[in-house]
Amino acid sequence: MKKVLVVGSGGREHALVWKLAQEGEVFCTPGNAGISDSCPTFNVPASDAEGLAILAREVGAGLVVIGPEDPLIAGVADDLRAAGLTVFGPPAKFARHEASKAWSKEFMHAAGIPTARSDSFMDFDEAFEWTKSRYDAGRQVAVKASGAALGKGVVVTSTLEEAEDALRAMLVDGSLGAAGNTVVVEDRLDGREFSLLTLVGASGFRSLPVVQDYKRIGDGDVGPNTGGMGSYSPVGWVSADMVREVEETIVAPAVQAMRDLGGDYRGVLFSGVMVVDGKPSCLEFNVRFGDPETQSVVRRLGAGFLDALWACASGGPVPEVETNGDSVVTVVAASAGYPGPVQKGTPATVGPMPDGVFVFHAGTSRSNGTLVTNGGRVLAVSAAAPDLAAARRAAYDGVAQIRFDGMQFRTDIAL
Numbered sequence: 001m002k003k004v005l006v007v008g009s010g011g012r013e014h015a016l017v018w019k020l021a022q023e024g025e026v027f028c029t030p031g032n033a034g035i036s037d038s039c040p041t042f043n044v045p046a047s048d049a050e051g052l053a054i055l056a057r058e059v060g061a062g063l064v065v066i067g068p069e070d071p072l073i074a075g076v077a078d079d080l081r082a083a084g085l086t087v088f089g090p091p092a093k094f095a096r097h098e099a100s101k102a103w104s105k106e107f108m109h110a111a112g113i114p115t116a117r118s119d120s121f122m123d124f125d126e127a128f129e130w131t132k133s134r135y136d137a138g139r140q141v142a143v144k145a146s147g148a149a150l151g152k153g154v155v156v157t158s159t160l161e162e163a164e165d166a167l168r169a170m171l172v173d174g175s176l177g178a179a180g181n182t183v184v185v186e187d188r189l190d191g192r193e194f195s196l197l198t199l200v201g202a203s204g205f206r207s208l209p210v211v212q213d214y215k216r217i218g219d220g221d222v223g224p225n226t227g228g229m230g231s232y233s234p235v236g237w238v239s240a241d242m243v244r245e246v247e248e249t250i251v252a253p254a255v256q257a258m259r260d261l262g263g264d265y266r267g268v269l270f271s272g273v274m275v276v277d278g279k280p281s282c283l284e285f286n287v288r289f290g291d292p293e294t295q296s297v298v299r300r301l302g303a304g305f306l307d308a309l310w311a312c313a314s315g316g317p318v319p320e321v322e323t324n325g326d327s328v329v330t331v332v333a334a335s336a337g338y339p340g341p342v343q344k345g346t347p348a349t350v351g352p353m354p355d356g357v358f359v360f361h362a363g364t365s366r367s368n369g370t371l372v373t374n375g376g377r378v379l380a381v382s383a384a385a386p387d388l389a390a391a392r393r394a395a396y397d398g399v400a401q402i403r404f405d406g407m408q409f410r411t412d413i414a415l
């Protein structure tokens with residue numbers, strides 16, 4: 001049986017473990033309370049490349065799958081490959097898409113990838129002048145911290161004053177620390193969004209089912225941005241032709257441009273897409289599976305996922321991954337205060353789940369045998385059913401079985 005080591009501790013990693021365990025023997029580090037019910041877990045942190053290499057050899061893992069962006073940005077995939085391991089996860093050189101939006105936007109412009117017009121700045125006056133020129137031209141802008149800011153780095157503005165405030169906060173007041181030392185000012189796009197996760201290997205790529213996530217904390221898309229409060233798949237309004245167009249105009253040019261820069265991208269390329277007047281535009285690239293997109297996507301997959309990741313990592317052609325006919329809705333249960341600071345260690349209970357519902361753990365741990373919260377996003381209730389309406393009902397029946405003090409969740413996922 002094929003052995004795989006999954007690195008990470010969130011809902012995304014629990015979803016990867018859940019799927020991969022159907023096709024191989026899985027290990028995870030550091031994991032969380034839910035993951036440790038599904039497979040052996042260890043306490044090597046995701047940032048410890050040397051420790052991960054030793055662990056991978058000890059358990060006999062032929063494949064290491066790196067979940068989160070931070071170790072990828074830090075070059076853990078490079079270090080593990082240098083140690084002779086087969087790794088699903090791009091090199092630091094291309095994890096830069098997440099470390100520097102300024103770099104990623106330049107990359108998109110240079111590769112001819114459709115994306116909102118933008119420029120990047122370190123100086124407030126220059127940034128303001130550009131922003132004012134865009135408002136004078138009748139546009140609105142999004143102000144983005146260039147560095148990784150955990151989903152809090154984007155301010156979509158409607159007036160020059162709002163944009164000025166955002167620029168001042170990031171560039172003058174340092175509200176986001178080093179992440180906001182450089183900002184990207186980008187034309188605002190108004191359209192519909194979806195995420196496309198594409199498995200990329202040395203000789204080709206293959207996209208997974210289209211999925212949509214919900215970034216704002218509140219029902220009706222109000223309040224601050226989060227890591228993601230829910231997701232669903234399939235996304236009815238995204239046609240097969242639209243997916244093909246995104247692959248042709250966004251994914252393929254990106255993969256080619258990275259090849260031209262010298263280096264293999266072996267991992268998942270996450271394209272955040274906004275469709276305006278029927279035309280897709282790239283909002284961002286992420287270099288890892290989306291969370292909570294992955295929780296919905298894996299439940300729509302049949303056989304072949306492990307083989308596909310293995311093929312990407314080892315340089316072969318990427319085989320097809322089967323999909324089932326299900327619709328999936330995933331609802332995230334978050335701690336009080338999220339996406340701000342949260343209290344950890346709150347006891348949580350998970351009651352019996354309806355048919356087709358699985359609970360992925362995100363921020364959980366065990367304290368003296370009791371399940372407790374251990375982060376902002378705590379649990380992701382994922383329901384698979386023959387249609388979206390049934391999946392939605394089942395997901396919320398599942399949410400009703402979860403209890404912890406201060407629990408918050410959106411009631412409009414997939415509505």
Ligand code: AMP
Pocket residue numbers: 116142144151154156186187188189190193215225272283284
């Ligand atoms: P990002 O981290 O770049 O994907 O931005 C987070 C969210 O901000 C996106 O999912 C969009 O909802 C929104 N956003 C980002 N860029 C723009 C833009 N140019 N116009 C409108 N909304 C945007």
Ligand code: GLY
Pocket residue numbers: 213227228286289290291292293
């Ligand atoms: N849910 C969005 C992300 O993973 O970045």
